[in-house]
Amino acid sequence: MNTQPLPKKEWNLTQEAFAKFLSWLGRNPDDAGKKYEDIRRRVIKIFVCRGCDCPEDLTDETINRVIFRSQEIAETYVGDPALYFYGVAHKVHLEYLRKKPDIQPPLPSDGSLRSEEEYGCLDQCFERLLPRSRELVLEYYQEEKPSKIEFRKQLALQLGIPLNALRIRIWRIRTNLHACVVQCLQQKAMK
Amino acid sequence: MNANLEHELPLRPYLLGDLNSDEQQRLEQRLMIDSAAYEELNCVEDELIDDYLEGALSGNEKQKFENYFLSAPERRQKLDFASALKR
Numbered sequence: 001m002n003t004q005p006l007p008k009k010e011w012n013l014t015q016e017a018f019a020k021f022l023s024w025l026g027r028n029p030d031d032a033g034k035k036y037e038d039i040r041r042r043v044i045k046i047f048v049c050r051g052c053d054c055p056e057d058l059t060d061e062t063i064n065r066v067i068f069r070s071q072e073i074a075e076t077y078v079g080d081p082a083l084y085f086y087g088v089a090h091k092v093h094l095e096y097l098r099k100k101p102d103i104q105p106p107l108p109s110d111g112s113l114r115s116e117e118e119y120g121c122l123d124q125c126f127e128r129l130l131p132r133s134r135e136l137v138l139e140y141y142q143e144e145k146p147s148k149i150e151f152r153k154q155l156a157l158q159l160g161i162p163l164n165a166l167r168i169r170i171w172r173i174r175t176n177l178h179a180c181v182v183q184c185l186q187q188k189a190m191k
Numbered sequence: 192m193n194a195n196l197e198h199e200l201p202l203r204p205y206l207l208g209d210l211n212s213d214e215q216q217r218l219e220q221r222l223m224i225d226s227a228a229y230e231e232l233n234c235v236e237d238e239l240i241d242d243y244l245e246g247a248l249s250g251n252e253k254q255k256f257e258n259y260f261l262s263a264p265e266r267r268q269k270l271d272f273a274s275a276l277k278r
């Protein structure tokens with residue numbers, strides 16, 4: 001797989017080239033757009049899981065290279081394009097490792113310096129959840145080990161859903177809550 | 192939805208940097224194309240954070256959590272958030 005850095009001076013992304021790239025991802029622009037967002041999210045996640053401190057930048061580099069290569073391969077490529085993105089991401093990561101200084105991550109804070117603003121945003125965002133979601137989160141987290149697994153199985157039974165579905169539901173609520181808190185803090189910082 | 196993914200896929204070892212290169216790449220390729228596996232990874236990630244906050248990780252796991260899992264700034268933010276949520 002040729003994944004050399006994009007020769008930026010020699011190639012400019014045109015509308016036609018981007019359209020060709022999208023048509024490789026999906027039969028219509030909507031499907032292609034969703035596929036693109038989905039792939040982008042997963043590539044970012046992989047860079048995060050590999051411990052990269054700039055996962056979005058690395059993902060952008062990956063996507064730029066794939067768009068360039070897609071001009072050649074789109075018509076003959078067989079299989080899920082997501083795997084091609086993965087191959088390029090892997091190479092981008094190896095290049096990143098060669099350049100990256102070896103810095104230990106900071107130790108996690110003990111939370112004692114957490115601001116009142118952060119708690120305020122959390123409370124605010126929590127109140128904005130739908131009542132059912134709010135109750136579900138409170139119930140889900142009320143038990144700690146060792147009984148929490150059994151408790152959550154019972155909760156899933158009560159709701160009439162598999163435990164996995166409950167875990168995913170909780171993950172979605174928690175993720176939205178986190179995004180709300182981040183946005184709230186950014187808005188406060190701007191004032 | 193495959194309820195056994197939690198046990199089938201080595202997601203915790205992956206998140207703690209415990210897989211060899213081949214294992215890691217095999218798992219990541221699956222994560223790129225299998226939505227159920229990707230969702231499972233997200234759940235396990237949050238649960239690992241919760242286990243750390245509850246002091247439920249072994250000494251070895253805790254060290255890997257702090258030295259590897261928390262390398263990415265996004266993860267440190269998630270930890271902060273989870274800690275606030277638990278109060």
